[in-house]
Every structure is written in structure tokens, then in C-alpha cells.
Amino acid sequence: MRIAILSGGLNAERDVSLRSGRRVAKALRESMPEAEIIEVDLNGEFLDSLGSATGPKSFDVVLPLIHGVIGEDATLRSLLEIKGIPFVGSSAASAARSFDKGVASGLVPKGSAPKFVAFPQSFFREMGAPRILEAVIAGIELPLVVKPISGGSALGVRLCTEAQQVAPALVDAFGYGDRVMLQSAVNGTELAVTVIDIGGEITALPPVEIVPVSEVYDFDARYTAGATEFFVPSRLSSDVIKRVCDYAVTVHKSLDLRDISRTDLIVDSLGAIWFLEVNIAPGMTETSLVPQAIEAAGLSVGGVFAELVAQAVARSS
Ligand SMILES: Nc1ncnc2c1ncn2[C@@H]1O[C@H](COP(=O)(O)OP(=O)(O)O)[C@@H](O)[C@H]1O
Ligand SMILES: [Mg+2]
Structure with a gap:
């Protein structure tokens, strides 16, 4: 089976995506040694690598790990859809819904998106x-x-x-x-909740609680080891954790997402859940949130992505 991991991209998150690509490739190759990393950059070679418009498919399945524009909006996914190449993750239409935080805010449970x-x-x-x-x-x-x-x-x-x-x-x-x-601005405890959707079962993994050492969870706090403290499982009560998990599953379903998503939210001091955004190609670097949630659930990054790849192939046949 020919598997392409697409990483890179043309925006400010290019390096993050390249790190996500390397991390997932390493894990996935334990069971799927043929997985290839393709860097998406300005020279357009990646478009050629997908095969000619009328010729045979170049890959059996694509795993898009490009963050931001092209990867998380409808661009890449609509190209893959018209070429008939199966891919892991949400459809182009769902990507368009989640990529715009304003559109997504209108689709989550009423009253849960900040004004x-x-x-x-x-x-x-x-x-x-x-x-x-x-x-x-x-x-x-x-x-x-x-x-x-x-x-x-x-x-x-x-x-x-x-x-x-x-x-x-x-x-x-x-x-x-x-x-x-x-x-x-919402004040409270920030959580990232990963949802995986395998074999018709949509499950939230243990939420990751985020406490930046410098108070703001900014770019440096995200990609500098030690700049943020993470708590998995979260220190919040089991009742709040359960509500937060149910909420992330609802967001995944409401936006008609597929395979994997990560909902970012804040729980305030009264226990109310506030939606920030949902990511359909979440970061997979060494300091990222989804790998922590996968490990906390007793699963492995390689194992989860191998299942998602197999599921994407099965969807197209
Ligand atoms: N309305 C808000 N209230 C409080 N903090 C926020 C709010 N929106 C964003 N933040 C903070 O900024 C970070 C990035 O915002 P987010 O909407 O998740 O965008 P990104 O796509 O850049 O992750 C969040 O992780 C959170 O720490
Ligand atoms: Mg976010």
C-alpha cells in the first residue's frame, strides 16, 4: 500500500507541520514501513506527486498533517476528493466549517461560544x-x-x-x-480534548489540561519543552471531565467531522464550558496535545494512525 504523509505547507505553521510529519511517520512505520513523507512547498511538486488529472492514482491513501491554510481548510481536501484519493480526516466541506472559528462557533451547542x-x-x-x-x-x-x-x-x-x-x-x-x-476573553482552565472516531465509535480521549508557565499559551509556550505544564488526566473533577468529553464528542458530530479532531475549550469557575475552536489536523509534535492524550488513553500514536489509515482506505472501497 502506498501511503503519503503530507506535511509542510506554505504558512507560518510550516515547521510545526514538518515536526508533526516526522513524528507520525516514525510511529506509523512500525506497522506500515512503506509510509512516505511528502513535503508540500512552493515548487508545486506535491501536486505532480498526486498524479496527473486523468492518470492512475499515485497513492492509495494520504495522511494530511499540514496545519492552517491549505491543510486545514478545504483546499487540499477538495483536491484529494476530486482526484478520488482517500485521506485520513474530515471532508473538504467539514474542513471549511471548522477552519473558520466564526462559522464553527455558530455550530457548537448554543451559548457555549464566547461572544x-x-x-x-x-x-x-x-x-x-x-x-x-x-x-x-x-x-x-x-x-x-x-x-x-x-x-x-x-x-x-x-x-x-x-x-x-x-x-x-x-x-x-x-x-x-x-x-x-x-x-x-474567558477566564478559567484550558483543556484540549481529542476525539477519535474509529469503526463508528466516537470516543473522547483524556482531556489535557494546559497551564502555561508564563500565563499565556502562546507560540513559544507551545513549542518550547518545559514552557507549559500539562496535566493528563486533568485535575478537574470527574464530573467536569465527563461533561467536557461529551461536549467534544458533540462538537465532532455537530460539525460532521471524521476520524480525529481536537476541541480547545475553557472551563470557567462555575463549570461552564466555553468553545475556542476545533482542529481537524491537530499538532503531532513532541510537545503537542494529541500525542499526550493518546498515550494517556493507553494507546500509541502509531497504532491510532495505522487504524485511521486503514479506515480511510476502507471508506473508499
Ligand atoms: N476567548 C478567549 N478567552 C481566553 N483565552 C483565549 C480565547 N481565545 C483564545 N484564547 C487563548 O489563545 C490560545 C489560542 O487560541 P485558539 O482560538 O485556540 O487559536 P489557535 O488556532 O491559534 O490555537 C488558546 O489556546 C487560549 O489560550
Ligand atoms: Mg487552539
């Missing part, structure tokens, strides 16, 4: 920044979080506790994408 507004850079420019900022800050109220609506790895994400922090935060966020979201 937000979203707009493109052109609107900001044409309507005049001061007018928009005044209206938004009055409506959302401080503290608020500014972030690219389709970002990743916390790039361009800033917490604003004062009004004058919002404009520079927007400039930063627009550096990562044309649309931004200003969202009410």
Missing part, C-alpha cells in the same frame, strides 16, 4: 478604525481576545485588557490572515 465580532481588513480600513473599535469594545467589553479567524499555534492571538491595546493587536492579527475575530 465575538469578525471582520476583514478592508472593512476596518473603509469604515475607519476608531469608529469600529469604539463600537466593538462597547459591545464585547474588555478583556477581549484578538485573533485571526483562521489562525493556528496561537500566532497573532493577543489578550487585551485595555482599549489602547486593541488597535496594535489587530495589526498583528491581520499579519496572519485577512479576517480577524474579537472575542470576549
